[in-house]
Amino acid sequence: MLDLVRSHVALELKGKLFDTLAAFCDGSELGGEVARLMWINLERYEVLPVRSAITTSGGWKKSRGVPAELEEIEAPARTYPATLSFIHLLNALVPFPPDNLGSGHRVPGIGPYVRFVVEDVLLKIDSREYADPAERWRITDAALEFVQKSLEGFDLSALAIGGQVSADAVQKLIQHPGFGVLLRVLVDSGTRDVLLGH
Numbered sequence: 001m002l003d004l005v006r007s008h009v010a011l012e013l014k015g016k017l018f019d020t021l022a023a024f025c026d027g028s029e030l031g032g033e034v035a036r037l038m039w040i041n042l043e044r045y046e047v048l049p050v051r052s053a054i055t056t057s058g059g060w061k062k063s064r065g066v067p068a069e070l071e072e073i074e075a076p077a078r079t080y081p082a083t084l085s086f087i088h089l090l091n092a093l094v095p096f097p098p099d100n101l102g103s104g105h106r107v108p109g110i111g112p113y114v115r116f117v118v119e120d121v122l123l124k125i126d127s128r129e130y131a132d133p134a135e136r137w138r139i140t141d142a143a144l145e146f147v148q149k150s151l152e153g154f155d156l157s158a159l160a161i162g163g164q165v166s167a168d169a170v171q172k173l174i175q176h177p178g179f180g181v182l183l184r185v186l187v188d189s190g191t192r193d194v195l196l197g198h
Helices: 002-006 011-023 029-045 065-077 081-093 111-124 133-152 167-175 177-187 189-195
Strands: none
Touching: 002 011, 002 029, 011 065, 011 081, 029 081, 065 081, 065 111, 081 111, 081 133, 111 133, 111 177, 111 189, 133 177, 167 177, 177 189
16 A cells, blocks of 8 residues: 555545555554554655655655655645645554664654654644645644644653663653654744644
């Protein structure tokens, strides 16, 4: 199915494919295993361009993957079916963060996916035009759900206990999606403004 996602198919169909993939990643034990495999395959198929290469000023390789389709096809058409469904897929996956995803070719973790949702979608919500104004709120809702789910599983209690914290524990915290979200909230006033309603 991910082969189809990488193909040049109608974005409405691509959105339905993302929705189908998300349906396999339910909250069950089997769904969690499917989600972990899905993360690996998203990385392998580069649905988001994640490997080191020359990037644009926005941080993404030109004309590749979901970010390129968002900017080059969906934004000019003022409709966002693939982006919305891709965020729904990420919402199904984020409760199951993989260990060391991408460690062979970039900093491990799901940082590129957090960056996409926060910087390319959420922070640009107000600057995009929408053929259907309700779609803006559906995208906002999905992106905020991603932020919420990322933070829900981010447990800092190991640091609060005191004493020695292992390097492995710190590495796990840094790779967690909640770390990327929290870092943006603490450091970037634009993210804070969007999340706190200006």
